[in-house]
Amino acid sequence: MIEVSSSTRELGLRWHELFSRHAEDLYPGRYTANKCFELAEQAVEIHRLAEEKESTIVAHNYLYPEFHEIAEKVGDSLGLSFYVQKKKAPRVDFESVFFMGATAKIITGNATRVFVSDSPDVLGCSLVFGIDYDWLDDWKRRNPDGILVTYVNSDAYTKSISDFIATSRNTDRVIVHAAKMFPGRKILVLPDKYLGYVMKARAIELLGEEGINIDPDLIEIYEQKKGQYWAACHVHQQIGPDAADIALLENEDAELMIHPECGCASSCLYKVQKGEIPHSKAYFLSTEQMIERAKISPAKKFIVATEKGMVYRLRKEMPEKEFIPISAKAECGFMKANNFDKLLVSLREDKVEIVYCDDCCDPRAPYRDDRIVHIPRSAAEAAIKGISRMLAIG
Ligand code: 13P
Ligand code: SF4
Numbered sequence: 001m002i003e004v005s006s007s008t009r010e011l012g013l014r015w016h017e018l019f020s021r022h023a024e025d026l027y028p029g030r031y032t033a034n035k036c037f038e039l040a041e042q043a044v045e046i047h048r049l050a051e052e053k054e055s056t057i058v059a060h061n062y063l064y065p066e067f068h069e070i071a072e073k074v075g076d077s078l079g080l081s082f083y084v085q086k087k088k089a090p091r092v093d094f095e096s097v098f099f100m101g102a103t104a105k106i107i108t109g110n111a112t113r114v115f116v117s118d119s120p121d122v123l124g125c126s127l128v129f130g131i132d133y134d135w136l137d138d139w140k141r142r143n144p145d146g147i148l149v150t151y152v153n154s155d156a157y158t159k160s161i162s163d164f165i166a167t168s169r170n171t172d173r174v175i176v177h178a179a180k181m182f183p184g185r186k187i188l189v190l191p192d193k194y195l196g197y198v199m200k201a202r203a204i205e206l207l208g209e210e211g212i213n214i215d216p217d218l219i220e221i222y223e224q225k226k227g228q229y230w231a232a233c234h235v236h237q238q239i240g241p242d243a244a245d246i247a248l249l250e251n252e253d254a255e256l257m258i259h260p261e262c263g264c265a266s267s268c269l270y271k272v273q274k275g276e277i278p279h280s281k282a283y284f285l286s287t288e289q290m291i292e293r294a295k296i297s298p299a300k301k302f303i304v305a306t307e308k309g310m311v312y313r314l315r316k317e318m319p320e321k322e323f324i325p326i327s328a329k330a331e332c333g334f335m336k337a338n339n340f341d342k343l344l345v346s347l348r349e350d351k352v353e354i355v356y357c358d359d360c361c362d363p364r365a366p367y368r369d370d371r372i373v374h375i376p377r378s379a380a381e382a383a384i385k386g387i388s389r390m391l392a393i394g
Pocket of ligand 2: 126333334
């Protein structure tokens with residue numbers, strides 16, 4: 001959080017220096033001195049309103065740098081969920097995409113009012129949009145005792161029909177857990193095929209280390225197309241199969257940190273497993289794990305294969321190290337749809353609030369208007385089962 005004692009001008013000057021140093025190449029021309037003064041003025045008002053409304057502001061790593069400066073907690077999807085669960089705040093303003101706010105609401109229940117600052121469409125996610133409910137119904141019919149391991153990037157309805165929820169930090173361990181808890185049963189991992197294949201390979205490896213050999217066909221990866229979305233994140237998918245090789249060739253002294261959603265993730269893991277890329281060179285990590293890895297690594301230079309918002313946080317926390325975004329185009333328009341104007345409206349007018357309803361609407365198409373979005377109570381209660389399993393696995 002910003003220091004309230006700073007004058008707006010001092011804060012604007014500080015931000016101008018900070019953003020010019022760490023984010024000019026990421027967002028060329030965005031952080032002029034005037035823009036920084038304007039943001040600082042808004043930040044002071046955000047801080048005042050947040051105090052008045054007893055709100056805790058949390059932000060995902062991919063958001064613009066100004067959110068990193070005002071949020072009480074910045075992190076990955078799992079870290080933010082844990083934080084919100086422990087904090088038990090009366091109100092949380094979740095600056096991220098909609099599904100993360102909805103997950104926080106499911107975890108906190110009636111204890112916390114949860115707000116996002118725009119609609120589920122604007123704060124969308126290509127993985128959420130790519131889930132085909134009819135295909136899932138059919139899969140369940142074909143596999144009546146099948147187990148669904150669903151990535152947290154999913155809507156509340158899909159979570160409600162899932163056995164386990166998982167994040168980029170723990171999907172491999174969740175698959176291991178599911179395979180041991182339900183031996184011999186088919187497991188479907190959804191909705192990201194790149195993350196799915198990486199996590200499947202790692203889960204098989206982990207099971208092997210415990211002396212458990214599982215038939216790889218028991219772990220199926222969701223690969224359906226729905227509209228323009230095809231079981232992949234449109235931001236990470238464009239970091240294609242050769243991106244990792246090229247980046248390592250151009251930066252021989254660098255370590256590569258890859259988000260498992262990347263289009264290069266499975267080919268890169270395959271090369272690591274075959275010894276073509278040394279184990280010590282490539283790491284498959286959630287956004288928060290990138291911070292943890294960079295802190296303990298002896299390397300001085302890192303290639304960051306994920307949404308470029310992550311690079312600001314890495315540079316700010318470790319100014320002595322060098323962080324290179326793998327692609328200047330890796331920017332998520334859904335995350336970047338958050339801005340201070342919207343957060344101010346949200347705090348002043350108390351919208352958009354995520355609320356439980358008494359099953360008044362279809363969980364596949366829940367009620368929403370410009371002030372509230374419903375989560376049917378029975379869907380939330382069913383979703384909590386898989387989320388609790390995930391939180392217990394850690
Ligand atoms: P993390 O959980 O690693 O932050 O990832 C969330 C996400 O949406 C990645 O695109
Ligand atoms: Fe969804 Fe991709 Fe954006 Fe992450 S980066 S929120 S997976 S669209």
